[in-house]
Amino acid sequence: MILTNLNAQQLEIVKYSFDDDKYGIAKFANAMRRDSVDAGIENGKYIFQNYHKKGVSKWSLLNYGLNSKANTGYKASITQLAGAQDYSYGLVINAENGSNYIMFGIASNGYYILLYSKSGTTTNISNGWVKSSLVKTGYNAINELYIEKIGNNYQFFLNEVSLKTQSIELSKFSANVGLFANSNMKVGLEQLEIKQWNSQTTIPGKIVRGYTPMTIMPVAAKPMPTISKQNEVYRIELSTFNNRYGIKDKDGYRLVDPVFNLAYLNNGFFIAGDESTNSLGVYDIQGNMIIPPIMKKINMSKDKSAVYFSCRSESGFWGLIDQNGKTVLPFVYNYLDAVSEGLVYMKNAKGWGVVDLTGLPLIAPGSIDDDTDRKKKNFRIPNKVNNGRIIVSASKSDGGKMGVMDIQGNWVIMPKYYSMRYVDTNQSYIVSMPKPTDTKRLLHGVIDKNGSIIIPIKYSSLSPKGKNYIASEGDDPFNDDFTDEAMAAADDDLFDFLEEEEVIQNKMKWGLFSHTGSMILPFNYDDLTTNSEVGILTLKQLNPTTKKMVSFLYDQSNKSMLSLAAYDEYKYDSILFKGKPKNYYSTSYPYFAEGLMNVAKAGKWGFIDKTGKVVIPFQYDHASAFYKNATLVKKNNEWFYINRQGKKIPEPQLIESSSSKELPPIRPGVL
Known part of the structure; x- marks a missing residue:
């Protein structure tokens, strides 16, 4: 197989032997209905059977997470199980519809054919059927078909021998891949492997000998060492709301030009690129490529000492990649969350569930639900396994409320809450339920790991601070807890309040509970805010005589209160x-x-x-x-x-360790 760049970082999209249905593919039903098709897993194969009358070719498609611009290799090991041996079957890719596709067909009597269709016009690449000794003939013979896409050039291989290269400009890219078969044929896919890559081997814009650096901004007179004393991302402001990002070393010298629309450093890895062009990638601290820049979204997680990347492809499917660039879970999932305790909250074709790092379902997909499905397309707080338990929503048929399951799929805390949040410091849960007298608002409380009440579910807000809980009584005058319209109007409400303070009054009162549920501070305070130090709270209380707010500093460690009334x-x-x-x-x-x-x-x-x-x-x-x-x-x-x-x-290095209007200098001698 010929690759444009043998050093390119290839990413395995999927490698599936169809030994089980753990990725959500149905089992073969063997329905045998006339003028129909049947497909599914059976005996370690993906089976496709075409029951249509003579001369009708059909296909069965699988969809994976692919990038339309990346180089791609499609490898399928296929076999014929039944039907006429002079009929065609094989691999179909880019199968948007019956008018746009690429086909690589063989017949078990020793022929192959290559063709594609664009907007309904078919081009026969091989000039018809070609007799070939490369085809392994007869039933159950396994033939390996491989199509390699480099740009618009497609190269076709049969059992590792190159047949033809053809330039093909398709009207539209499709991630659909599958089997096709002619009338009354039964064929099997033994294994499917898809890889993607691009021509890059290192991070774009890297300052190396022979590279021409960018000159879009003046260069700073001297380097500004990084705050962290490690390599960091720097920002260049081209215009308002138009920033570019690069990388500089710990001494402040430019390592990578500002070529990225998005870049950030986390756990020793750079995630950089552009979401809008599906070109996010991952690089190590030296700029070596870990994941090629072909992703729509990348979320990082760390489990024990290992780093993982949950990646969303251009076509919408998610996969999981480890810190070495190896695919852990293939790009077959509708969603993949962070890795925690070696497990992943996910969604596949069957629904929501939890799998291990081999893809084996522990909480069966479809046995639980997730009402916030639409929010998974963007960032959200990861749903993690904690001490062998995970917060999930019951299926709609079971009420759709939230509870806690163990990793065997058994309810530990029954699903009866509107929302739940795990508090790691106390191994407890903040829960909420609709307010009986106003169903647009929620009441909050705390339960322990067995579901017993620690703090009654009756407070308008509740959040952890250290081992204690900040709580409030009374309704928020600016917002309710449910409607999207109210959320969108929150800012308008705030401005109205500032202008008409005498009309709307905030009657909320604040207090503090211990982790055992005992009250530390009663609900006598008109405001309670946190500081940068976990143990210190700022309280405000209206003086009934002067009608002025008095502030206090409260130290949670020794329960001391300092009045700030003497200050302006x-x-x-x-x-x-x-x-x-x-x-x-x-x-x-x-x-x-x-x-x-x-x-x-x-x-x-x-x-x-x-x-x-x-x-x-x-x-x-x-x-x-x-x-x-x-x-x-x-x-x-x-x-x-x-x-x-x-x-x-002297002026310290605080928010940014260099000007956003100047490029960091290049270390002398590098170029």
């Missing part, structure tokens, strides 16, 4: 922020971060710790919250940075 109430002042550096985005309002909180007293800003001790004196016109051991302050109309000791320091 924060109000945004656009004049105050005049001249502030535009590339600094840390929190400007009072916020506890990195052990300190920025607060103002008598118009001057400083920093206190969680006990109220003044750590940096009140001397600034403004001070932002700390971020990565530095913060921006203003004093006497000058903006500058200080460290945690209050000492003035």
